[in-house]
Amino acid sequence: MSEASPAKAYALHLGIIALLFVLSFVLPEYYHGLLARIMVLAVFAMGYNMLFGYVGLLSLGHAMFFGAGLYGAGLAIIQLGWGVPAAFIAGIACGAVLSLIIGLLALRTTGVAFMIVTMMFAQVFYLLILYFANWTGGDQGQVVPQPARVLDFGATALDLTNPTVRYMTALALFSFVLLVTLAIVRSRYGRVLVGIRENEERTKMLGYDTFSNKLMAVVVSGTICAASGAAYALLFGYVGSSFASVQYSILPLLWVLLGGAATTIGPLIGTVFMYYVIDVTSGYTSAYLLIVGIALILLVLFFPKGILGTIRQRWLGWLP
Amino acid sequence: MDKNKTFNLSKTGLTRRTALKGLAAGAGLAMAPGFVRYSQAQSSAPIKIGFQSHRTGIGAAYGRWYEKTTAAAVKAINAAGGINGRQVEVIIEDDGTDPGRGAEVVGKFATQHKTDIVFGTLFSHVVIGSAPAAGENKMPYFVVSEGHHVASTKLNRYVFQPGITDVKSQIQSMAPWIAANAGKKVTQIFPDFAFGYDHRDYLPPALKAQGAEVIAQIAIPPTESSFTKYFPQIPAETEVIYHVMVGPAVLTFVKELGEFYGSNRPQLFGFMDSLEAVDINSPGLEFLDGSHFWEGSPRYAQADDSAAQKAYRAAVGIDDNGAAVGDPKDVSTASHMFGCWETLYVVKKAMEDAGYKGPEDRAKLVEATEALTAFAEGPEHPQGPKTFNGKIHQCFGIQNISKVEGGKLKVVHKTKIEDGLYEAEGDYTKQAL
Numbered sequence: 001m002s003e004a005s006p007a008k009a010y011a012l013h014l015g016i017i018a019l020l021f022v023l024s025f026v027l028p029e030y031y032h033g034l035l036a037r038i039m040v041l042a043v044f045a046m047g048y049n050m051l052f053g054y055v056g057l058l059s060l061g062h063a064m065f066f067g068a069g070l071y072g073a074g075l076a077i078i079q080l081g082w083g084v085p086a087a088f089i090a091g092i093a094c095g096a097v098l099s100l101i102i103g104l105l106a107l108r109t110t111g112v113a114f115m116i117v118t119m120m121f122a123q124v125f126y127l128l129i130l131y132f133a134n135w136t137g138g139d140q141g142q143v144v145p146q147p148a149r150v151l152d153f154g155a156t157a158l159d160l161t162n163p164t165v166r167y168m169t170a171l172a173l174f175s176f177v178l179l180v181t182l183a184i185v186r187s188r189y190g191r192v193l194v195g196i197r198e199n200e201e202r203t204k205m206l207g208y209d210t211f212s213n214k215l216m217a218v219v220v221s222g223t224i225c226a227a228s229g230a231a232y233a234l235l236f237g238y239v240g241s242s243f244a245s246v247q248y249s250i251l252p253l254l255w256v257l258l259g260g261a262a263t264t265i266g267p268l269i270g271t272v273f274m275y276y277v278i279d280v281t282s283g284y285t286s287a288y289l290l291i292v293g294i295a296l297i298l299l300v301l302f303f304p305k306g307i308l309g310t311i312r313q314r315w316l317g318w319l320p
Numbered sequence: 321m322d323k324n325k326t327f328n329l330s331k332t333g334l335t336r337r338t339a340l341k342g343l344a345a346g347a348g349l350a351m352a353p354g355f356v357r358y359s360q361a362q363s364s365a366p367i368k369i370g371f372q373s374h375r376t377g378i379g380a381a382y383g384r385w386y387e388k389t390t391a392a393a394v395k396a397i398n399a400a401g402g403i404n405g406r407q408v409e410v411i412i413e414d415d416g417t418d419p420g421r422g423a424e425v426v427g428k429f430a431t432q433h434k435t436d437i438v439f440g441t442l443f444s445h446v447v448i449g450s451a452p453a454a455g456e457n458k459m460p461y462f463v464v465s466e467g468h469h470v471a472s473t474k475l476n477r478y479v480f481q482p483g484i485t486d487v488k489s490q491i492q493s494m495a496p497w498i499a500a501n502a503g504k505k506v507t508q509i510f511p512d513f514a515f516g517y518d519h520r521d522y523l524p525p526a527l528k529a530q531g532a533e534v535i536a537q538i539a540i541p542p543t544e545s546s547f548t549k550y551f552p553q554i555p556a557e558t559e560v561i562y563h564v565m566v567g568p569a570v571l572t573f574v575k576e577l578g579e580f581y582g583s584n585r586p587q588l589f590g591f592m593d594s595l596e597a598v599d600i601n602s603p604g605l606e607f608l609d610g611s612h613f614w615e616g617s618p619r620y621a622q623a624d625d626s627a628a629q630k631a632y633r634a635a636v637g638i639d640d641n642g643a644a645v646g647d648p649k650d651v652s653t654a655s656h657m658f659g660c661w662e663t664l665y666v667v668k669k670a671m672e673d674a675g676y677k678g679p680e681d682r683a684k685l686v687e688a689t690e691a692l693t694a695f696a697e698g699p700e701h702p703q704g705p706k707t708f709n710g711k712i713h714q715c716f717g718i719q720n721i722s723k724v725e726g727g728k729l730k731v732v733h734k735t736k737i738e739d740g741l742y743e744a745e746g747d748y749t750k751q752a753l
Contacts, residue, residue: 030432034424130513130542139542140444140467140514141419143452143475161456237452240419240445279424282414286375 045267047224048252053262056197061118067244069229074239095226103218141240260309370429377417419449430457464659473746483663489740499530503559578607616655632702665700
């Protein structure tokens with residue numbers, strides 16, 4: 001992999017952010033709303049990619065971090081009557097604390113065991129949501145009331161249910177996380193993570209504390225996923241246990257694999273691709289998951305490293 | 321905007337002659353065939369109903385029968401002249417029985433298909449997940465879910481359930497019959513998630529009001545596949561086991577309950593939700609013989625079926641055993657799907673009352689629906705008469721209690737509407753449109 005100049009890498013990422021900004025004004029109404037949702041979920045995928053792509057730790061429990069943000073923010077409004085900013089911070093804080101605890105416990109394992117342990121913790125989290133149904137709404141979930149989803153600045157207020165405000169808020173979150181991710185992967189810390197992925201023993205021998213570096217990666221990853229969950233609750237007004245189910249642990253894995261693991265933009269591309277394949281094919285047949293499956297097989301055959309990963313391997317070696 | 325291009329009538333040289341020319345040209349244009357077509361298009365274009373269907377996912381069996389019932393109702397409505405003289409067109413989108421996708425589908429109906437309403441959702445979590453999208457898009461959202469979520473007034477003003485009684489009312493209306501006929505000491509067995517919690521929370525007070533009591537509540541985790549270990553928790557003095565297990569595990573549940581009790585069992589009372597789309601004569605269900613069930617609308621044809629009920633069954637295509645005509649193994653979801661038929665007729669009535677012309681009249685449609693108070697039994701409401709509470713957007717109808725006899729379900733009692741009424745928990749009409 002050749003190294004891009006910082007200007008080239010940042011120009012590409014700023015260009016994508018600019019493109020998403022312009023799309024807000026040209027997309028038809030439906031796709032405008034859909035892209036807002038995709039950007040929020042792409043943040044989830046970016047958080048997942050931080051751990052899976054750059055550290056090589058395959059987790060099957062990231063739905064709990066998304067769920068921690070979702071419920072942290074949603075319940076702060078529904079049960080405690082907090083405002084939007086406080087609820088958003090609460091969601092992120094829940095994800096950060098949870099990922100720290102899970103990291104401390106799960107990082108005692110590696111490989112398949114790590115995958116199973118994270119999945120088991122996520123299942124515990126999911127069942128706790130059902131168990132405390134009086135508080136969480138259980139499997140039915142709860143609505144975050146529309147009047148509460150307003151960002152009040154005193155003289156002016158931003159209604160998060162307004163399509164434009166929602167799109168721009170999603171874009172702001174997406175842009176922030178994209179640039180933070182880029183900064184991390186280009187930093188010394190990012191290189192240590194890649195070192196751990198490639199050969200943990202050698203990295204350890206070079207004097208790096210791989211446990212604490214991995215723990216930091218779990219916390220960063222979990223916190224980004226929680227930010228996505230918190231934004232989802234606030235922007236789309238629903239908190240439900242299905243978002244903490246195993247399906248939502250597998251989805252970010254698929255999005256990342258599709259777009260390209262260990263690429264900064266791959267999670268967005270994978271999420272967009274998956275969403276549009278489902279949206280278009282479900283209009284023609286109820287067997288749309290079969291088509292999704294075929295599309296995945298074709299991608300694995302012709303783009304084994306995901307769309308962007310393969311492009312980087314074959315043509316654009318400088319892609320971060 | 322370029323100020324130089326702003327049209328200013330006072331500064332134009334508009335003479336009487338040019339004005340007359342303009343009027344003549346306008347009249348000519350109005351009489352041209354193309355213009356006539358355009359005008360008519362607004363008044364005769366079909367009314368578009370977005371059907372949020374559970375085609376895939378856990379609700380697929382329900383979704384298929386909801387689609388059949390909806391198609392039959394729309395065919396009948398169109399054959400009778402449509403709504404406000406306009407034909408009805410149904411556009412179906414699969415929500416995968418998933419609340420996230422459900423919200424996207426409602427958004428798709430509102431912004432891409434530009435339907436007049438969205439309709440037909442069953443599963444509670446999909447309804448609750450989709451409700452914010454309906455409210456934000458100011459899209460009237462008519463669900464056929466039976467959940468208490470609409471009547472709880474925790475959703476929003478655009479969500480209605482006018483075609484099927486909610487579960488709180490259903491449970492409440494069962495209590496008098498259970499207390500009087502089955503027994504006074506009741507043990508509940510229910511799945512440990514929201515559907516079960518409705519029964520856990522609403523049955524005890526309803527039974528208490530009838531002089532009976534719930535002596536034990538056994539919640540079974542949704543992941544459980546064997547139930548024998550729970551049965552010793554059933555108190556020996558139990559006179560009635562009230563069970564509402566759902567999903568594929570129900571067959572194992574009944575089989576193991578039969579093995580546990582043998583021939584000396586307490587009375588059994590269940591909700592048909594457990595066995596919707598499942599043949600009552602499936603192997604392992606023999607133990608249910610002689611037990612009783614709640615049914616929304618009877619699965620099996622009854623001796624005293626009204627002409628409207630017979631016509632409805634024929635239109636939807638179910639035989640006397642409640643299975644698809646020509647395919648006895650394709651058992652219907654009769655206890656719930658009638659709600660699609662009845663809801664569409666409520667939409668028709670409300671649109672006609674509102675003089676509904678298009679999406680700009682959605683607020684009028686909401687108000688017209690809220691103004692409805694009762695639906696008489698007949699071809700439009702074959703399940704039975706109903707009252708409608710516009711403040712909580714919920715209807716209340718009669719319920720059936722059926723006994724399993726000779727491999728069929730025979731209705732032995734019909735409740736009164738009053739049995740299921742309760743205090744309103746809020747008022748949607750106070751919310752802004």
